[in-house]
Amino acid sequence: MRSPRLRLTAGLLLAPLLSGCFSSSGDDSSSDSSGSSEGGRLRVALAFQPTENYSPYGEDAFSLSRLGVAEGLTRLDANGTAVPALAESWRSEQGGKSWLFTLRDAKFQDGSDVTAEAVASALAHAAEAEPAPAAISGVKLTAEAVGEDQVKVSTADADPVLPLRLTNPSLAVFSEKAYGKDGKVNPVGTATGPFELTKTTGDTAATLDRFDDYWGGRAQASGIDARFVSDGTARANALRTGDVDIAEAVPVAQVASLDKDTVHEINTARNTSLYLNTQAGVFKDAGLRAAAREAIDPSVVARGVYEGYAEPAQGLYGPALTWASGKRIEPTGRAKAADPKAKSITIATYNDRPELAEAAQVLQQQLQKAGFKVKLEVRTYARLESDLLAGKFDAAVVSRNMMLDTGDPVTVLASDYTCDGSYNLSFLCDKDVDKLVAAAQAESDPPKRQDAAMKAEAAILGRDAEIPLVHLKVVTGIGTSVKGALLDPYEREFVGSGTRR
Structure with a gap:
C-alpha cells in the first residue's frame, strides 16, 4: 500500500x-x-x-x-420519511393492499401534462421491467388511474412501506413518449x-x-x-x-x-463489505467462509485505507442509523472455520471508489496469511457489474448504501439476500433467511419492523454471506462559489433547483 x-x-x-x-x-x-x-x-x-x-x-x-x-410520486427527506413529489398526498386503503395518490399539477419536459393515466402507465412499465427494479423485487405491483388526478397503486399483499418504495429513482415517472416498443426508456426530454x-x-x-x-x-x-x-x-x-x-x-x-472549505463530509448508511459467493466456487463451503471471516480485521481497513472517514463495521446497519446499535443481536448459526489449504480465490472490486481497490489489497494480505491464494480483479463498475451479477468471482469488495433503495431497512434485505433478490451479490438462498425477511416485510409498526430486520441481519451474518468491513462517511467536493449543493445521506440527491454558482 x-x-x-x-x-x-x-x-x-x-x-x-x-x-x-x-x-x-x-x-x-x-x-x-x-x-x-x-x-x-x-x-x-x-x-x-x-x-x-x-x-x-x-x-x-x-x-x-x-x-x-427524474422524480417519482414521493421522495425521501433527510429523516428517511416519504414526502410529496409528484403526488401531493396519499392514503392507505384495503388494509394497506392499495394506496391512493393524489397528483399535483405538473408537466413533463416534453410539454405534456402529468396525468393519472401517464403515471399509472409509467409504474406499469416499471413493474414489467426485466429484471425488476430493486425497490419492488418480489412485489407484485399494479397501478390504475382514478379520474384525472388520482392513481391507485396496489400490491398482492399489504405493503406498509409502499410510499417509501415509490421514492426509489427506478420508479420515476416519464411521459408516454419515453417508452419504446422494445421495452427501452428514453429519458431525454421526457421526465419531470x-x-x-x-x-x-x-x-x-x-x-x-x-x-x-x-x-x-x-x-x-x-x-x-x-x-x-x-x-x-x-x-x-x-x-x-x-x-x-x-x-x-x-x-x-x-x-x-x-x-478545506471545499471538503464536505456526511455520515451515510453506506458500508464497504466483502461479499462471498455462497453458490459456487470455494466459498460454497460455509467452513471456508468462516475461515475468511476470522482472517479479516476490519479495523485495519478503517485505519489504513479510509484514514478516519470510516469506522469498523458492527453489522449491516451502521451508526448513521441510530436505532440499530440498541437492537443488534449476535449472529446465529455460524459454521466452524475450515483449513483453507491454499485454495485459490478471486476477489473483484471496482476503482470508481479508489478506496475499494486498496481495501481489497488489505484483504488479499490478510487472507493469504490465513492460507488462501488470492487474485484481485479491478475494473470500473461499468465493466464489472454484469460479471458481478453473473457470479463469476469468489468474492467482491463492494460499497453499498443499505437505505438507498427505499429508505426502509427491510427492502434491501429482500433485494440483496433472498433467493429472488435482484442484487444478491452473495447468491445467498437460504429458506430461514427468506422466512425472516418475509416476516420483517409484513411488519407495519416501525420499531417492530426494525426489530425484525435485526433478526434477519443476525441470520445473514451467521451464514457468512457478507463480511461487513467499515461504515462510511462520504466526502463531496464543492467549490466555494457554489450555494445550495445537496448533501444527502441516502445519496440520491446531488444538485437541486436551489443549487447555483
Whole structure:
C-alpha cells in the first residue's frame, strides 16, 4: 500500500494533464459565468458511468435522480420519511393492499401534462421491467388511474412501506413518449425534474438544461454539464483546479490536496463489505467462509485505507442509523472455520471508489496469511457489474448504501439476500433467511419492523454471506462559489433547483 503522502504527490502531478477537460459545453455557458440570480451552468463530476444507456430501471436511475432530471410520486427527506413529489398526498386503503395518490399539477419536459393515466402507465412499465427494479423485487405491483388526478397503486399483499418504495429513482415517472416498443426508456426530454436531459455523449458526459415549467419553480442554475469520471484523483484535481464546481465521492487520499472549505463530509448508511459467493466456487463451503471471516480485521481497513472517514463495521446497519446499535443481536448459526489449504480465490472490486481497490489489497494480505491464494480483479463498475451479477468471482469488495433503495431497512434485505433478490451479490438462498425477511416485510409498526430486520441481519451474518468491513462517511467536493449543493445521506440527491454558482 502506498502512503498517504505518496498518493497525494501522485495526484498533484496529474493536475496539469486534466486542465480543460471539464470545460462547459452548454449553449449559454459563457453568458453568465458569474452566477447571477439567473445562474450560471453547473459543472459536476460524477463517479459512476452510465452502464445501461440511462435506463431508469437500474443503477443509472440514481444518476438521473442526482442530476435533478427524474422524480417519482414521493421522495425521501433527510429523516428517511416519504414526502410529496409528484403526488401531493396519499392514503392507505384495503388494509394497506392499495394506496391512493393524489397528483399535483405538473408537466413533463416534453410539454405534456402529468396525468393519472401517464403515471399509472409509467409504474406499469416499471413493474414489467426485466429484471425488476430493486425497490419492488418480489412485489407484485399494479397501478390504475382514478379520474384525472388520482392513481391507485396496489400490491398482492399489504405493503406498509409502499410510499417509501415509490421514492426509489427506478420508479420515476416519464411521459408516454419515453417508452419504446422494445421495452427501452428514453429519458431525454421526457421526465419531470428541474433539469432536462438534452444530450448524452456515450457514457462520458451529459448536457442538461433548466426546465422552466418545473412544478417546484425555475431552477437557479441555467443548466448542468456533467462528466462521468471513474478516476477519483481526476475528480479531486478537477475541483482543485476549478474545472468543476462539484465533485462526487472525493477519495480520502485526496482530501489533503483540497481547500478545506471545499471538503464536505456526511455520515451515510453506506458500508464497504466483502461479499462471498455462497453458490459456487470455494466459498460454497460455509467452513471456508468462516475461515475468511476470522482472517479479516476490519479495523485495519478503517485505519489504513479510509484514514478516519470510516469506522469498523458492527453489522449491516451502521451508526448513521441510530436505532440499530440498541437492537443488534449476535449472529446465529455460524459454521466452524475450515483449513483453507491454499485454495485459490478471486476477489473483484471496482476503482470508481479508489478506496475499494486498496481495501481489497488489505484483504488479499490478510487472507493469504490465513492460507488462501488470492487474485484481485479491478475494473470500473461499468465493466464489472454484469460479471458481478453473473457470479463469476469468489468474492467482491463492494460499497453499498443499505437505505438507498427505499429508505426502509427491510427492502434491501429482500433485494440483496433472498433467493429472488435482484442484487444478491452473495447468491445467498437460504429458506430461514427468506422466512425472516418475509416476516420483517409484513411488519407495519416501525420499531417492530426494525426489530425484525435485526433478526434477519443476525441470520445473514451467521451464514457468512457478507463480511461487513467499515461504515462510511462520504466526502463531496464543492467549490466555494457554489450555494445550495445537496448533501444527502441516502445519496440520491446531488444538485437541486436551489443549487447555483
